[in-house]
Amino acid sequence: MGRHRIALIRGDGIGPELMDAALRVLDAASEVGGVELEYVEVDAGADTYRRTGAGCSSADVERLRHEVDATLKGPVGLPDMRLPDGTEAGLLGGILRTGLDTYANVRPVLLLPGVTSCLSGRKAGDIDYVIVRENTEGLYASRGKGVGNEWAVADTLLATREGTLRVARKAFEIAAGRDGAPGDGVRRVTCVDKSNVLRSHALFRRLVTEVAEDWPGIEVEYLYADAAAQALVLRPEHFDVLVMENFLGDVLSDLGGATVGGISLCPSGNVGAGAAYFEPIHGSAPSLAGRGVANPVGQLLAAAMMLDHLGEHTAAVAVRSAVSAALADGTARIEQDGSARGGADTVADAVVTALRAGR
Ligand code: IPM
Ligand code: MN
Numbered sequence: 001m002g003r004h005r006i007a008l009i010r011g012d013g014i015g016p017e018l019m020d021a022a023l024r025v026l027d028a029a030s031e032v033g034g035v036e037l038e039y040v041e042v043d044a045g046a047d048t049y050r051r052t053g054a055g056c057s058s059a060d061v062e063r064l065r066h067e068v069d070a071t072l073k074g075p076v077g078l079p080d081m082r083l084p085d086g087t088e089a090g091l092l093g094g095i096l097r098t099g100l101d102t103y104a105n106v107r108p109v110l111l112l113p114g115v116t117s118c119l120s121g122r123k124a125g126d127i128d129y130v131i132v133r134e135n136t137e138g139l140y141a142s143r144g145k146g147v148g149n150e151w152a153v154a155d156t157l158l159a160t161r162e163g164t165l166r167v168a169r170k171a172f173e174i175a176a177g178r179d180g181a182p183g184d185g186v187r188r189v190t191c192v193d194k195s196n197v198l199r200s201h202a203l204f205r206r207l208v209t210e211v212a213e214d215w216p217g218i219e220v221e222y223l224y225a226d227a228a229a230q231a232l233v234l235r236p237e238h239f240d241v242l243v244m245e246n247f248l249g250d251v252l253s254d255l256g257g258a259t260v261g262g263i264s265l266c267p268s269g270n271v272g273a274g275a276a277y278f279e280p281i282h283g284s285a286p287s288l289a290g291r292g293v294a295n296p297v298g299q300l301l302a303a304a305m306m307l308d309h310l311g312e313h314t315a316a317v318a319v320r321s322a323v324s325a326a327l328a329d330g331t332a333r334i335e336q337d338g339s340a341r342g343g344a345d346t347v348a349d350a351v352v353t354a355l356r357a358g359r
Helices: 015-033 046-052 058-066 092-099 161-176 199-212 225-234 246-259 297-309 313-328 343-356
Strands: 002-009 035-041 070-073 104-110 128-134 188-193 219-224 241-244 267-271 276-280
Touching (some): 002 015, 015 035, 058 092, 070 297, 104 246, 104 297, 128 161, 161 199, 161 241, 188 199, 188 225, 199 219, 225 246, 241 246, 276 297, 297 313, 297 343, 313 343
Parallel strands (some): 002 070, 128 241, 188 219, 188 241
Antiparallel strands (some): 104 267, 267 276
16 A cells, blocks of 8 residues: 655635545545555645745745655635735745745646537547646746836846756656647647747757657647747647746646636646645635635646656546546536536535546
């Protein structure tokens, strides 16, 4: 039986209710997959910042780095909690992504059964790609420097050789483990950049080309970011794995989420050489907390990604299949606005039932 120590960050807003749903589904999947999970709670997020002055203490970051096998995290952030310079006080992007050196942010975009895409004529599985977002450099690397009241010469984009090579390698590794794009079955890595304008992106592209040489079986292609935004809407079935700089990955993963029923359905894994943590890509939606509408699907699929990361593929597949089955038969229902009918608990009931029935 696989035993693993998991840190839980319940998060702000709807985070705790999503995490309750995820834990119920993880319990059921653990039985099916012969997995034993031991949980340790870690206090982190915007509310933690309010109480302690830090989004996550450095001692806790050390625990996440050295004392657990993976972390499951809910969304964080509260609108009234901002750093003195006005930026996000959930802080976990900066603290966790950089602090744990999770250099790849892996964001699957998948059209699930029972979910209607805003793009016409697409059925489940027609949209199925993975955005690999560089996660420790890019435009996010210089948070908060160089800004005055009436001007900003700030937010310089950082792209290093090693930082780019490692995220590019991760993208090719992921492509090698997939069946290829739904449209033509071709294993393909698309490098998305704005190298016709930004020199940093030209470096990013050149380094992706270097890595591509080690993967002759995988097609590499290049798209400017504006063209990529258009193509992700017009012909999403073309895409298999995409790799890009941090800020572009932030924007295009929300675009991708919109095409598969909304970002509330989308999970992500922040993965490094050592630590890894898994979270939905959406925010903490404080105005929806406690109202019985929170959609836990992104959180549940993040838990499945975590199980895969731990090598617990049977349990991971059980979660994913059960989520699909519950959405397909309507026992879990996502509304047009991305909310879940009956809220996180109702969805968890439906998914646990499907899981126990082996569906
Ligand atoms: C995400 C979020 C974060 C980001 C915010 C909350 C700082 O939008 O994970 O995509 O921009 O990375
Ligand atoms: Mn985002």
